[in-house]
Amino acid sequence: MKQLIMIKYGELTTKKGNRNAFIKLLAKNIRNILIDEDYELIFDRVRMYITGSNLDNIIDKLKLVFGIHSIVLCYEVNTNKEEIIKSVLSILENKNFNTFKVDTKRADKNFSISSMDFSKLLGGEILKKFNVKVDVHNPELLVQIEIRTEGTFIYMDEYDGSGGYPVGIQGTGLLMLSGGIDSPVAGYLALKRGVDLECLYFESPPHTSQQAKNKVITLARKLNSYSGNIKLNVVPFTKLQETIYKNVPESYVITIMRRMMYRIAQKIVKKHHLKVIINGESIGQVASQTLTSMIVINSVTNLPIIRPVACMDKLEIIDVARKIDTYDTSILPYEDCCTIFLPKHPVINPELDKCILYENSFDYETLIDECVNNIEVISLKNNLKNNLL
């Protein structure tokens, strides 16, 4: 009896037109995530199968891959009545259960017994051999049999996949990644909808520390476990930020700073052929995230800005951060460029005219170009992972 993993595709099965593209990308993403494993993968339009030496490890990694509905540890036997029954009875010897149900799906219509009849037949054999009962509504053990032309699959252990779409099916977006709680969650939610990521981090040394940067690298690496392709762009923001603080009235510094961040992000999106900007803004959370602030800050770019956590409460965001294991890193107390020299009374309803007036008092274009030209790129790609810190 051969043991293997069967993957049931997720939401992608509803996208009939691009089904092949979805499945091929999913296979590529799985290969990327299993780079350190010894395995073989084959797939068709309905299922994907993986054989390998450490199936438990592989299952743990597959749980992070978007586009998978469920992951099933199963046994493959020949499509032959006696062999199926004998195999099931032998597998059940190692299982502890009081109630069960058999569920048969017959995709191979050459198999002469109907699904219903086969479930009854197999159920009868199980009742003969073990001291157990049938429970069709709430069985402790669900014995599933899939009779297909390529073989029959027997399984009892089915794990939930992560759902969503294969990462990259929508192209790549630029995630503004700070060390806070919100932006890693925003990145995770975008990945789940099939958007691959590049990350952008603004650092202001010496006002922000190496520890603050390391924290962002750790967060990017955690997000990379869902992608395998992530690059982190680190922008040297000190000079531009200091110039803003010298030239702009205190209440407007955050508004102007964020307009500069968007301008830089837009340039990177264009330069790297990305599609959108993604960030962790949440409506009303701070002065720069009132709707009026968002309008004024957003007006420097025509690019769509995706804000996956815009309408979530902080507690809801924290729940996700805990689930994806970014929370403990995010709450490490290192400063971000947005939190240094925080004004006492940041403007809540900024005026666009004033922003333009203040910005025209210094040569920000040159400073922005300097930022873009001096970006440090840290690649987290799986095959380069040994080159990291």
Ligand code: ATP
């Ligand atoms: P917190 O969880 O503390 O709110 P945050 O990352 O959301 O952290 P905010 O000040 O609310 O911080 O910033 C809003 C968004 O702007 C962030 O979610 C992030 O997308 C972006 N941002 C802020 N600071 C930076 C930075 N230093 N580098 C890159 N993006 C940043």
Ligand code: MG
């Ligand atoms: Mg925030």
